[in-house]
Amino acid sequence: MVKETFISKQAIEEMLALSGPDALDLREKASRVRDDCVGRKVYFRGLIEFSNLCANDCFYCGIRKSNRKTERYTMTYDEIMDCARFCQEAGYASVVLQSGERRDPDFIRFVIKVVSGIKAELPEMRITLSVGEQDREVFRRFYEAGIERYLLRIESSSRRHYQRLHPEVMSFERRRKCLEVLRSIGFQVGSGVMIGSPFQTLGDLAGDLLFMKAMDIDMVGMGPYVPHRDNLLKNWNYDAEKTLELSLNMVAALRIMMPDINIAATSALQALDGSGREKALSAGANVIMPNATPLKYRQSYSLYDNRPCVTDSPYGCRSCIMKKIEESGFLPATGEKGDSPRFLKRVENNINVCNC
Ligand code: 5AD
Ligand code: FES
Numbered sequence: 001m002v003k004e005t006f007i008s009k010q011a012i013e014e015m016l017a018l019s020g021p022d023a024l025d026l027r028e029k030a031s032r033v034r035d036d037c038v039g040r041k042v043y044f045r046g047l048i049e050f051s052n053l054c055a056n057d058c059f060y061c062g063i064r065k066s067n068r069k070t071e072r073y074t075m076t077y078d079e080i081m082d083c084a085r086f087c088q089e090a091g092y093a094s095v096v097l098q099s100g101e102r103r104d105p106d107f108i109r110f111v112i113k114v115v116s117g118i119k120a121e122l123p124e125m126r127i128t129l130s131v132g133e134q135d136r137e138v139f140r141r142f143y144e145a146g147i148e149r150y151l152l153r154i155e156s157s158s159r160r161h162y163q164r165l166h167p168e169v170m171s172f173e174r175r176r177k178c179l180e181v182l183r184s185i186g187f188q189v190g191s192g193v194m195i196g197s198p199f200q201t202l203g204d205l206a207g208d209l210l211f212m213k214a215m216d217i218d219m220v221g222m223g224p225y226v227p228h229r230d231n232l233l234k235n236w237n238y239d240a241e242k243t244l245e246l247s248l249n250m251v252a253a254l255r256i257m258m259p260d261i262n263i264a265a266t267s268a269l270q271a272l273d274g275s276g277r278e279k280a281l282s283a284g285a286n287v288i289m290p291n292a293t294p295l296k297y298r299q300s301y302s303l304y305d306n307r308p309c310v311t312d313s314p315y316g317c318r319s320c321i322m323k324k325i326e327e328s329g330f331l332p333a334t335g336e337k338g339d340s341p342r343f344l345k346r347v348e349n350n351i352n353v354c355n356c
Helices: 009-016 020-037 077-090 105-121 136-145 159-165 172-185 202-214 240-257 267-272 276-282 314-327 341-349
Strands: 041-044 046-051 094-099 126-130 149-151 188-191 262-265
Touching (some): 077 094, 077 314, 094 105, 136 172, 240 267
Parallel strands (some): 094 126, 126 149, 149 188
16 A cells, blocks of 8 residues: 655655665665556557657757758658557557647648547557647647547746746746646646756756646656757756766656656666666656657657667567566566556546555
8 A cells, every 4th residue: 555645845855866875775665666556567658759840949959940950850651550550569559659849730630640540440559649739629639539648748847947948939837738738638648857957956856746746647757868969058067877866866756756657767768878767667667668760760859869779670679678677577568558547546536646
């Protein structure tokens, strides 16, 4: 029986500041909470990065619209369908369709066509969409087309910090509001932040975890900030080792605060440490997103430098990750949808706290 307890902002900051053996203790504690509440199964989401065109200009991101060095692509309908079929065969009962942010009608129509195609051919496949901020009406059309889950990282829950990472036209308030709209429509709502990003304080990160809790987020993907050669923040004094430790502490603290949500071991962790994702599983994560994007496009989805798996095929990623999960003592939940237990409880029982 795992009960949610209130943890103060100061206590969270103290957890995040831990290092060495104390940090390992924290992660072990979080791992036990995960075992008790959601078990040791690892759920898969096949990641299909179907376009790197983006209308935004986040200062940290390699695919921001004003980075002219990025070669732009959008996969065809048939290519995306092939990826979805691969995911089905690979035992990923869920796909994440991710792209840069676009709001133009052609793009919205294309997304709906793709989703409808996947649902018609693979009706059991769970679809998560991650294409950024949209109007309520568009979110509703996505939901009606069969998308059950939506991932929209808040990136930073501190208005001050958010504004330092984004151009003025991007509004923290609008992004936060989108999360509320998604919840009200009925999606399983995912969010997350970058960890160790420029100008960020431990207080900001503790606030991020409290934000996830206050918004009652169902699934979280938080990854380390990793510099990109063409981004606008490259002079930031970056410490990869510290960022990795902080990221793992964030995963552990969140698991302790929200025992029954889905937490992803994000790919960016692997850019800092070849075993970064397995370390996140040992700190309380329970979801992995193997890359299912065709090899020829991977290099161009360059959010940050040293992206892992850019030379691996979807088949290569599958066998590599299965082996690593089993070696780390976890159970690959192939063929299982892995809905967020918190979401299921809210929907079925109309309650908001873990009572497992
Ligand atoms: N480092 C780490 N994560 C990044 N993202 C974008 N740029 C970077 C970076 N330099 C993340 C953002 C976005 C997700 C698709 O990729 O959090 O939401
Ligand atoms: Fe594309 Fe931030 S640069 S969403």
